[in-house]
Amino acid sequence: MKSLQTIADMRTASRAARREGKRLGFVPTMGALHEGHLSLVRAARAQCDVVAVSIFVNPLQFGPQEDLAKYPRPFERDSELLKKEGVDFLFAPAPEEMYPGGAVTYVTVESLSDKLCGRSRPGHFRGVTTVVAKLFHIVEPDSAFFGQKDAAQAAIIRRMVRDLNMPVEIAVRPIVREPDGLAMSSRNAYLKPDERKSALILHRALTEVKNQFDQGQRRGAALIESGKQVLAQEPAVRLDYLEIVDPDTLDPTEVITRPALVAVAGFAGTTRLIDNTLL
Numbered sequence: 001m002k003s004l005q006t007i008a009d010m011r012t013a014s015r016a017a018r019r020e021g022k023r024l025g026f027v028p029t030m031g032a033l034h035e036g037h038l039s040l041v042r043a044a045r046a047q048c049d050v051v052a053v054s055i056f057v058n059p060l061q062f063g064p065q066e067d068l069a070k071y072p073r074p075f076e077r078d079s080e081l082l083k084k085e086g087v088d089f090l091f092a093p094a095p096e097e098m099y100p101g102g103a104v105t106y107v108t109v110e111s112l113s114d115k116l117c118g119r120s121r122p123g124h125f126r127g128v129t130t131v132v133a134k135l136f137h138i139v140e141p142d143s144a145f146f147g148q149k150d151a152a153q154a155a156i157i158r159r160m161v162r163d164l165n166m167p168v169e170i171a172v173r174p175i176v177r178e179p180d181g182l183a184m185s186s187r188n189a190y191l192k193p194d195e196r197k198s199a200l201i202l203h204r205a206l207t208e209v210k211n212q213f214d215q216g217q218r219r220g221a222a223l224i225e226s227g228k229q230v231l232a233q234e235p236a237v238r239l240d241y242l243e244i245v246d247p248d249t250l251d252p253t254e255v256i257t258r259p260a261l262v263a264v265a266g267f268a269g270t271t272r273l274i275d276n277t278l279l
Contacts, residue, residue, distance in 0.1 A: 063124065106126050
């Protein structure tokens with residue numbers, strides 16, 4: 001595995017692979033890797049000839065009161081995990097490499113970026129789309145792999161790629177969960193034992209919504225209420241939102257007649273967690 005720190009070196013490596021006719025898969029991450037990330041790497045490995053992974057804790061997607069400074073950065077551990085998975089290129093730039101002084105250009109997907117997490121975290125998705133657009137231009141992948149846990153992010157990136165005619169296929173892979181149902185997340189490391197136990201209510205609420213849907217309920221409001229009743233059983237978790245939306249537009253769905261996304265966000269202690277399921 002080649003570890004690359006500069007944009008020039010990453011471009012040289014990816015273009016050399018493409019000149020050889022190899023299909024390049026890309027997994028963008030912020031590090032603190034877990035089994036969810038590694039499942040994306042394995043999907044890229046299975047579908048592509050060459051795999052690149054980026055580790056970059058992107059300052060643009062953190063708000064002023066959020067956890068940029070304390071975000072976990074176990075780089076040596078992450079690097080070893082990626083070597084074991086057969087990754088070809090690890091791109092790990094410094095912030096000043098990605099954002100040179102005086103940079104004032106951003107990529108914003110209007111209308112989608114202020115929904116779900118975008119409503120709670122103003123500017124978050126602008127930071128995500130800006131860095132992902134930059135990474136796509138640097139790495140020039142044929143396919144990029146994202147996790148379903150960040151469903152709103154995936155929808156926004158798909159729209160960005162479509163609107164800007166970026167020549168990259170977006171592959172979204174299923175959520176990877178702990179044995180007890182908790183969606184894997186780098187932020188789970190922040191949870192105290194009692195908070196982690198309380199956080200399981202998010203998955204239980206989604207399961208109840210899915211059960212009600214499977215039993216024939218199609219009204220969005222009724223399904224949301226069934227989930228909120230479950231969430232009310234765990235007062236230690238503070239609900240941010242529970243919504244049922246169109247997976248592509250993120251607009252609320254009043255009556256479910258086609259595939260829909262149930263998305264939830266809540267705080268266990270000071271740690272904000274998200275989860276979702278598809279109906």
